Amino acid sequence: MKKEINPDTSSLKLTTARKAILEILHHSKHPLSYEDIKNSLLMDKATFYRNIAKFEEEGLIDSFESSDKKRYFELRKSPHAHFICKVCQKIECMNLPCTFEMEAYTIENVIIKGKCPHCR
Amino acid sequence: MKKEINPDTSSLKLTTARKAILEILHHSKHPLSYEDIKNSLLMDKATFYRNIAKFEEEGLIDSFESSDKKRYFELRKSPHAHFICKVCQKIECMNLPCTFEMEAYTIENVIIKGKCPHCR
């Protein structure tokens, strides 16, 4: 029996490096940047980025850029938006109060930038 | 008489370099990346980025990252969202059909990633 990450659509092998990345993301409450985790990563950064790319292709994770110019990664959960405060740089996951109804567009990711209640 | 970009709040001088950046952004229909304009820029890239930073502080321009990992710049116009297609990488400016009502948050920028009608 093949040990695959996503048996239906994927042909990714479940390696130690991949397990480590998914573990880290799984145990975090918020999206993480490469800088956040590079010290806990035993693998080479090329391996990290190659796997991140694969995971994104497979739809396992999402990534986006914050206003601090860093890229953040998280496991793809139920669709939700991210709010990024331009002042304190904090990233919040939000349940969007309104659902977008944009015909013909598939929405995968929403990023809202502005100022959070604390920083206004 | 002082020549300033925004006499009320700013102390930025309207220099040739700054005029050039604003000109280029003003004449473009869509947000531009550094790569898009570097060949038309006569100034040093340090000057470019320092001015971009000033402009952002002053609220004259906005910038955001696309899924092609490039940073895009545009003049701040009436608030509107950007849709970025993950497949063809095209960036569209959209009039959001629903207004967000997020109390205590100030929204300055909305980025929606997904697939456009062409790429679905």
Add this chain to the structure above:
DNA sequence: GACTTAATTGCGACTGAGTTGCACAAAATT
């Protein structure tokens, strides 16, 4: 378990955006 092979990894070299310190230039202020 040993064998095969395609996928995965580490390494080192590289790219290119963005930053920084510094000395010089251009405005603005006195």
Add this chain to the structure above:
DNA sequence: AATTTTGTGCAACTCAGTCGCAATTAAGTC
């Protein structure tokens, strides 16, 4: 016209992310 402030060019730097390649490993087959 001298002084202070602000802006610029240059060169050196940082660091995320990529690439080619040779060595390693997971998964399937016997």
